[in-house]
Amino acid sequence: MATKLFSLLLGGIIWFSMASVVYFFYHESTLQPTNRRAVFLMIEGESRQENDGPERARSRTKLGSSNELADSEFGQLGRDVPRFGPGENGQPVLLYGEAKERADDTMKVHNFNLVVSNMISVERTLKDTRHERCRSINYHVSALPSVSVIVAFYNEAWSALLRTIYSVYNRSPTSLLKEIILVDDSSDDGDIVEQMKAIPRRVRIKMKLIQTKRREGVAKARLLGAGEAVGEVLVFLDSHSEVNTHWLEPLLDAINRDRSTVAAPVTDVIDHETLEYVESGISRSVFRWDLSIKQSPLSKADLADRHSPAEPLRTPVLANGIFAVDRNNFERIGGLDNQMEGWGGETLEFSLRIWMCGGNVQIIPCSRVGHIDRKETPYDFPGGVESTYLHNVGRVAEIWMDDFKKDFYAALPEAQNKYYGDIADRIALRDRLACHPFQWYLEKVYPSLQGTAQDKLVAWGRCHNKQTNLCVDTVKAGESKPIGVAKCGKGLPSQAFMITLDGEFRWEDLCLDLADYRPGQKLTLEGCHGMGGSQEWKHSKPGHITHKESGMCLDVAGLQTKVLVINVCRERPTESWEFAHYRKPKKS
Ligand code: UDP
Numbered sequence: 058m059a060t061k062l063f064s065l066l067l068g069g070i071i072w073f074s075m076a077s078v079v080y081f082f083y084h085e086s087t088l089q090p091t092n093r094r095a096v097f098l099m100i101e102g103e104s105r106q107e108n109d110g111p112e113r114a115r116s117r118t119k120l121g122s123s124n125e126l127a128d129s130e131f132g133q134l135g136r137d138v139p140r141f142g143p144g145e146n147g148q149p150v151l152l153y154g155e156a157k158e159r160a161d162d163t164m165k166v167h168n169f170n171l172v173v174s175n176m177i178s179v180e181r182t183l184k185d186t187r188h189e190r191c192r193s194i195n196y197h198v199s200a201l202p203s204v205s206v207i208v209a210f211y212n213e214a215w216s217a218l219l220r221t222i223y224s225v226y227n228r229s230p231t232s233l234l235k236e237i238i239l240v241d242d243s244s245d246d247g248d249i250v251e252q253m254k255a256i257p258r259r260v261r262i263k264m265k266l267i268q269t270k271r272r273e274g275v276a277k278a279r280l281l282g283a284g285e286a287v288g289e290v291l292v293f294l295d296s297h298s299e300v301n302t303h304w305l306e307p308l309l310d311a312i313n314r315d316r317s318t319v320a321a322p323v324t325d326v327i328d329h330e331t332l333e334y335v336e337s338g339i340s341r342s343v344f345r346w347d348l349s350i351k352q353s354p355l356s357k358a359d360l361a362d363r364h365s366p367a368e369p370l371r372t373p374v375l376a377n378g379i380f381a382v383d384r385n386n387f388e389r390i391g392g393l394d395n396q397m398e399g400w401g402g403e404t405l406e407f408s409l410r411i412w413m414c415g416g417n418v419q420i421i422p423c424s425r426v427g428h429i430d431r432k433e434t435p436y437d438f439p440g441g442v443e444s445t446y447l448h449n450v451g452r453v454a455e456i457w458m459d460d461f462k463k464d465f466y467a468a469l470p471e472a473q474n475k476y477y478g479d480i481a482d483r484i485a486l487r488d489r490l491a492c493h494p495f496q497w498y499l500e501k502v503y504p505s506l507q508g509t510a511q512d513k514l515v516a517w518g519r520c521h522n523k524q525t526n527l528c529v530d531t532v533k534a535g536e537s538k539p540i541g542v543a544k545c546g547k548g549l550p551s552q553a554f555m556i557t558l559d560g561e562f563r564w565e566d567l568c569l570d571l572a573d574y575r576p577g578q579k580l581t582l583e584g585c586h587g588m589g590g591s592q593e594w595k596h597s598k599p600g601h602i603t604h605k606e607s608g609m610c611l612d613v614a615g616l617q618t619k620v621l622v623i624n625v626c627r628e629r630p631t632e633s634w635e636f637a638h639y640r641k642p643k644k645s
């Protein structure tokens with residue numbers, strides 16, 4: 058009996074090892090024409106069919122056909138149940154003394170706090186940052202498409218990567234989550250496969266790992282992941298994300314309604330020092346002529362137009378690489394540009410292509426995903442970060458911007474005469490898909506970019522007030538708070554204003570607006586209406602900034618309040634302003 062059992066066991070082991078070998082095979086890369094190869098392996102060789110087996114269903118929160126889901130200990134699919142521990146409920150972790158010093162030393166490795174990241178549970182709870190209105194929406198999970206989540210990573214902090222994986226596993230309906238595909242973009246240290254073995258089987262069974270043969274960069278690494286995906290929808294995440302309660306259903310719902318939609322969650326901020334999970338407001342993602350991406354808060358008019366705070370919001374571009382897209386649509390439209398190097402520009406290119414070639418990009422306020430926000434990229438690239446970035450944004454301009462590329466080069470002179478690679482394939486793709494011209498995009502999708510090209514600006518940069526030695530600052534713009542002045546800072550986004558030839562005093566997509574023409578009234582930033590009136594200003598050299606229709610001048614209310622007001626023009630120094638840059642007068 059014992060020997061029989063033993064031989065059965067031995068047979069089992071041999072059979073299992075063979076199965077593992079079968080799954081450990083070299084996989085032909087999807088990258089053409091470089092024909093690079095990637096190692097592809099399904100950890101432990103577990104077959105995919107098991108994913109949906111009865112055993113899985115038992116070990117996970119029960120799923121009905123609607124989303125009437127039970128809360129479990131970690132709040133799987135329900136709201137998180139509060140727990141105690143560092144970082145729980147998305148709380149900040151503050152370090153003191155020696156621990157803080159140790160943390161500071163490690164900061165430069167990832168540009169976020171590794172000590173804190175390692176202290177926090179990989180299955181930490183989060184506060185639900187969705188609007189109240191989102192919580193009563195019921196999605197029919199059984200009617201939603203299945204999903205492959207793709208996470209490309211390079212030298213990622215293990216604890217941050219694990220939190221990404223666990224949050225997806227814990228907060229996605231089991232029946233919809235086909236797989237989590239990890240693409241290790243040739244990280245330098247550590248045996249990833251060995252480390253992955255420590256992940257419990259219940260999670261691992263949903264995971265695939267692809268390892269690139271050499272460093273590919275974000276776009277190509279993600280493409281490799283997409284090439285292996287079997288889900289109907291692809292969701293791309295950064296390797297330092299935490300998805301929040303019911304993050305997936307609203308994204309899938311948007312795609313289900315229109316397969317040409319690319320749906321992005323609102324990216325909440327995970328603070329890079331404390332790893333606090335901080336709710337973000339709803340904003341559109343936009344870009345400037347230099348192709349840098351910005352957030353543009355909603356104006357009062359926008360807010361008035363919206364039926365509900367839960368309503369999806371069309372956006373000119375994606376803010377970052379966190380988005381969901383129908384897999385067939387992704388393939389039809391040409392995936393990501395496989396000649397994008399390193400990092401930067403790839404999602405902008407994708408966003409323009411989606412819009413210009415028949416799709417649309419939406420922000421889904423009821424889907425929340427946290428992302429560790431850092432000031433700078435921590436890695437180096439062959440050829441350097443700067444030239445890689447210029448190569449990539451150069452491609453965007455050359456492929457998509459038609460004659461408007463001159464406005465890009467005017468705004469980013471460093472990009473002139475820089476190598477942007479071969480674009481013939483992408484131009485051919487553009488022709489094949491019969492995409493709209495950039496002019497169409499400007500008119501239909503992002504009209505407020507027009508009028509802000511370099512040759513249409515009168516003054517730009519920070520706007521300094523002589524008397525107070527402070528600069529115009531959005532402070533809390535977009536929330537219909539009055540605009541004010543604050544300590545001047547170099548290159549602060551909240552102080553980057555411009556005056557256009559049309560007389561608009563602009564910040565990103567918003568215009569300085571005078572609603573009430575009585576002296577002493579405050580000003581707000583509102584959506585640009587392009588009709589002059591409340592938004593038309595005169596200023597071409599240092600001095601007064603005059604509101605054309607009322608004939609009054611921009612003033613500072615007082616040192617205490619630091620708010621901008623309109624006043625009868627006099628020669629007060631509080632009414633004297635100077636922008637960092639002025640248009641050179643035309644030689645006649
Ligand atoms: N990444 C990668 N290969 C690279 C550089 C980055 O796979 O050569 C991954 C990185 O680990 C992250 C994602 O691509 O998951 C986006 O990069 P990052 O988070 O640095 O971009 P950011 O959020 O700063 O824009």
Ligand code: MN
Nearest residue numbers: 295297428429
């Ligand atoms: Mn990131």
